[in-house]
Amino acid sequence: MTDVVLKLSARDLVHADLASCGWAGSGLHLADVAEQLERVRTSEVDYLAVCPATDIPVAKGGVDYQVRKGAGTLWQLAVHLALQSCGIGTFLVEAAELRIRNRGLRQAELGVEESSPRARALYERLGYIAYDRRPDSWDEQAPDGSLRRYETMCTLMRKELT
Template structure:
């Protein structure tokens, strides 16, 4: 079935929260939709028919102070290995290019070589300024837990759009 990738709408959010959803995913959907509403990010969802099969957040500006590029975050595909992750990355890159960015970055944990292999095959290379610390909050029934994960940082230069031909 065809894959459809689009920014999350209010109706999508209601649909996601109405289904069987674990509390962490529900919190993620709400947080990412709020980021989109505030203009900080685009929350991309991948669909096969009515089934949500993936997600990615494109921050319009990196969440790391040292980085200025747009940034892909929290990429996830279910099932894996069917091209959903690659398609989400392509959709995020297209939005970044339309917004005038000349590069997209992303952080990857050293313990995630499969994701890194995919990024490298798609043209992502180390940004050359060392690791970043991914600080994120995990909602838990007994109270939120803050994580500080050292990550490698990769970036890909986006192809420049050709200027309109002169007449």
């Protein structure tokens, strides 16, 4: 067996990337990401793309600095399904933590759906500790184009950044 090594970089996600991010969610989700990119201009959030040499995103995620004073909250994290479990999620989280540290903040937070034990295991491996739970919900686009309300329970996790 031959190992394939991808050289990855993290950069700002830009509007032009959205056309190649269909793997990350529905048109409704990508429209929300486009709205979040507007918040980048006011420094309320950072939104990252992880790319191989092709410079086409294979992972994306945001850091919101408005959720809790003194912390960066990671959200909308996604890795292309075909590339999951290859270390790209770790690379994305570490790049987001660097953005948080570069703002002089020392705490990162996130919420993980309780129905996603693999994601939670990743965050625990990276040093995140559960501190609470809360319900969350959002509108989701069904394959037929209709909207439905998605409801879930999330475990809230945080990490002290050194």
